[in-house]
Amino acid sequence: MELPTLQDLNLAVTLPSMGLALWACVVLAVGLFLPERRRHWNLVLSLGGIVALFLYNLTLFDLPADRQSAFLGMYRADNFTAFVNLIALVTAFFGVLMAYEYLKRTHIDRGEYYPLLLISTSGAMLMGASGDLAVLFVALELLSIPLYIMSGLRRPNAASEESALKYFLLGAFSSAFLVYGVALVYGAAGSTDLSEIFHRVNAGLILDQGLLLAGAGLMLVGLGFKVAAVPFHMWTPDVYQGAPTAVTGYMSVGAKLGGFAGLLRVFIVALPAVSGAGDATGWQDTIALIAALTMILGNVVAIAQRDVKRMLGYSSIAHAGYILMGAAAAGSPDVRDFAVSASLFYLLAYAFTNLGAFAVTVAIEKDDATNPQLDDFNGLSKTRPVLALAMALFMLSLTGIPPTAGVVGKFFLFQAAVNAGMVWLALIGVITSVVSAFYYLRIVVNMYLREGPGEAQAQRSFLGVAVGLAAVGTFVLGVAPVLFLDLAQRAVLVALGG
Amino acid sequence: MEPAPLNISAYVVLSAILFAMGALGVLIRRNAILVFMSVELMLNAANLALIAFARFYNQMDGQILVFFVMTVAAAEVAVGLALIVVIFRTRRSINIDELSRLKD
Amino acid sequence: MIEIYLPIVVLLVISVALSVVILFFSRIFGPFRPNRRKLTPYESGMTPIGPAQRRIPVKFYLVAVLFIIFDIEVIFILPWAVVFRDLGAVALVGMAVFIVILLIAFIYEWKKGAMVWE
Numbered sequence: 001m002e003l004p005t006l007q008d009l010n011l012a013v014t015l016p017s018m019g020l021a022l023w024a025c026v027v028l029a030v031g032l033f034l035p036e037r038r039r040h041w042n043l044v045l046s047l048g049g050i051v052a053l054f055l056y057n058l059t060l061f062d063l064p065a066d067r068q069s070a071f072l073g074m075y076r077a078d079n080f081t082a083f084v085n086l087i088a089l090v091t092a093f094f095g096v097l098m099a100y101e102y103l104k105r106t107h108i109d110r111g112e113y114y115p116l117l118l119i120s121t122s123g124a125m126l127m128g129a130s131g132d133l134a135v136l137f138v139a140l141e142l143l144s145i146p147l148y149i150m151s152g153l154r155r156p157n158a159a160s161e162e163s164a165l166k167y168f169l170l171g172a173f174s175s176a177f178l179v180y181g182v183a184l185v186y187g188a189a190g191s192t193d194l195s196e197i198f199h200r201v202n203a204g205l206i207l208d209q210g211l212l213l214a215g216a217g218l219m220l221v222g223l224g225f226k227v228a229a230v231p232f233h234m235w236t237p238d239v240y241q242g243a244p245t246a247v248t249g250y251m252s253v254g255a256k257l258g259g260f261a262g263l264l265r266v267f268i269v270a271l272p273a274v275s276g277a278g279d280a281t282g283w284q285d286t287i288a289l290i291a292a293l294t295m296i297l298g299n300v301v302a303i304a305q306r307d308v309k310r311m312l313g314y315s316s317i318a319h320a321g322y323i324l325m326g327a328a329a330a331g332s333p334d335v336r337d338f339a340v341s342a343s344l345f346y347l348l349a350y351a352f353t354n355l356g357a358f359a360v361t362v363a364i365e366k367d368d369a370t371n372p373q374l375d376d377f378n379g380l381s382k383t384r385p386v387l388a389l390a391m392a393l394f395m396l397s398l399t400g401i402p403p404t405a406g407v408v409g410k411f412f413l414f415q416a417a418v419n420a421g422m423v424w425l426a427l428i429g430v431i432t433s434v435v436s437a438f439y440y441l442r443i444v445v446n447m448y449l450r451e452g453p454g455e456a457q458a459q460r461s462f463l464g465v466a467v468g469l470a471a472v473g474t475f476v477l478g479v480a481p482v483l484f485l486d487l488a489q490r491a492v493l494v495a496l497g498g
Numbered sequence: 499m500e501p502a503p504l505n506i507s508a509y510v511v512l513s514a515i516l517f518a519m520g521a522l523g524v525l526i527r528r529n530a531i532l533v534f535m536s537v538e539l540m541l542n543a544a545n546l547a548l549i550a551f552a553r554f555y556n557q558m559d560g561q562i563l564v565f566f567v568m569t570v571a572a573a574e575v576a577v578g579l580a581l582i583v584v585i586f587r588t589r590r591s592i593n594i595d596e597l598s599r600l601k602d
Numbered sequence: 603m604i605e606i607y608l609p610i611v612v613l614l615v616i617s618v619a620l621s622v623v624i625l626f627f628s629r630i631f632g633p634f635r636p637n638r639r640k641l642t643p644y645e646s647g648m649t650p651i652g653p654a655q656r657r658i659p660v661k662f663y664l665v666a667v668l669f670i671i672f673d674i675e676v677i678f679i680l681p682w683a684v685v686f687r688d689l690g691a692v693a694l695v696g697m698a699v700f701i702v703i704l705l706i707a708f709i710y711e712w713k714k715g716a717m718v719w720e
Contacts, residue, residue, distance in 0.1 A: 572674040
């Protein structure tokens with residue numbers, strides 16, 4: 001047997017995710033020995049690592065074919081990976097920035113927050129890069145386990161602990177589904193390599209069709225839990241409500257990004273040939289149905305919420321539905337590449353917008369461990385006009401009203417669905433977007449038309465910077481989407497070899 | 499040495515039964531630790547299937563994957579037990595029906 | 603296929619039957635004069651001091667978790683050690699990274715006081 005050398009492993013292209021995980025170890029070790037008054041080094045080190053890897057990651061687009069694979073095919077370094085890395089690093093950047101002062105003023109300034117966040121981000125990045133089911137599984141756990149701990153960071157606060165335990169039990173439950181799905185797919189195809197599975201399935205070299213279908217279904221359940229798709233969404237509002245707000249903000253984007261990156265990898269690279277009607281793949285109808293249910297339930301239930309974090313939880317379910325629409329559209333071979341880039345673009349737009357919305361929520365939250373309510377936004381435009389303007393922008397973007405990132409992202413997703421012949425799904429998307437205006441714009445109304453004290457914490461601070469950057473990102477993606485769309489369109493997913 | 503021919507369907511059925519028992523346990527049990535033990539049972543059902551398939555195809559992939567599943571299960575145990583201990587300290591109970599502070 | 607399990611079934615049946623027979627006959631023919639002392643659980647001759655299912659101090663949980671974490675690494679080190687000579691430098695570097703990560707976790711534990719009993 002030919003033994004691999006260090007060059008064969010091609011470590012350089014894995015640096016964004018691997019480097020981030022190792023850097024997390026450094027931050028953890030340094031954080032241990034930091035005295036109280038030097039705590040800001042946690043922030044400096046984390047942000048430094050994220051920015052450096054972000055810049056390095058920009059060089060990883062359009063690698064030559066022989067450098068697109070690392071660890072003997074287990075790690076794929078294509079444009080999809082690079083784009084997922086880009087979104088993940090943006091998410092981690094905001095996650096660190098909006099947490100720093102929040103953790104201090106709520107007295108949960110535990111140094112572990114930063115390394116946990118970095119490790120979780122590297123898990124999300126690895127999910128996008130996985131070329132093997134083993135990597136997918138380990139990456140999913142790398143993403144999830146730190147999130148369980150982060151949700152419970154505010155102990156001994158009962159709500160935070162409860163959210164952590166709920167998230168943990170349901171998360172472990174869902175990963176058990178994923179593992180069993182992996183086992184069955186491996187049993188059916190005789191390989192855990194995604195490209196290899198594709199070729200075996202395509203050539204009809206599988207042990208048993210039922211085994212493959214069951215495996216694919218169980219993996220869909222496991223990943224559906226992670227991205228909070230109906231009917232696997234029950235944990236989302238509770239966990240979002242109980243976890244510390246900065247963690248919720250990070251989680252709402254990071255976990256979803258990882259889940260969707262893994263979902264697209266598995267179902268588009270490995271399993272497109274699972275038998276289905278006509279040209280489309282077998283899972284297209286299933287995912288389309290889940291997408292429709294997710295959009296409807298998320299948007300409708302969100303209307304009834306008074307708690308801002310809970311409302312944003314249901315809103316995040318709804319957005320998972322929109323992205324699932326892109327995943328469903330990718331089931332048609334003709335639309336596949338367009339649908340993948342549309343989903344990626346939407347994930348980026350969602351990252352900026354949702355992180356911005358959560359940053360403002362962090363600013364609104366009081367120090368006394370009560371959750372911000374919708375009425376806490378009353379009169380914010382009088383006291384903090386810039387903050388209110390930014391929040392209005394985020395709400396418009398989440399609804400899908402120009403000139404924001406959200407509307408461009410939704411436009412591409414709807415177009416992908418229509419191109420894939422699923423006009424009904426696109427129609428549901430449009431209608432539920434209109435419904436969503438009801439609860440998103442209520443915050444805008446509260447801020448601008450209602451009277452109230454309108455208190456907020458963020459002065460000129462890191463949190464303010466986070467809100468500002470998110471607003472800029474949301475706006476720029478809305479008026480000049482070409483900048484990132486070009487990158488997203490180069491991210492195609494395809495099995496190797498043949 | 500050629501491995502003996504393997505009746506793979508028996509292993510798949512057994513692992514499916516174990517998996518179903520674990521899943522049922524998660525849904526029925528009310529004690530957080532027992533719920534978690536049921537999850538471990540589901541993971542071990544997957545391990546059994548992986549090992550059987552690895553033997554069936556006469557390759558290592560499945561066995562190596564089992565190593566990772568075991569490692570991850572250990573990491574989950576560490577985090578999960580810590581969370582359960584923390585919850586017990588605050589509430590003197592780990593009945594998951596009593597976890598109902600968070601709702602509409 | 604299934605026939606090879608027949609001896610096990612036979613063994614099971616015989617052992618169950620034997621224990622039933624023994625219990626049944628000793629109950630019928632043997633003297634049965636219980637008192638308080640005799641009915642207490644057998645604890646190797648000691649006087650029982652409490653219920654068998656006591657709560658265990660939570661400190662043991664920490665020991666258990668530390669044990670699991672450093673125990674599970676063996677499943678990676680053992681196969682590695684078996685084929686180490688054939689794999690050469692790559693395997694050495696890989697294991698070095700693995701050990702360094704564990705070392706950082708160990709330092710973290712130590713510094714956080716997880717090793718202190720009180």
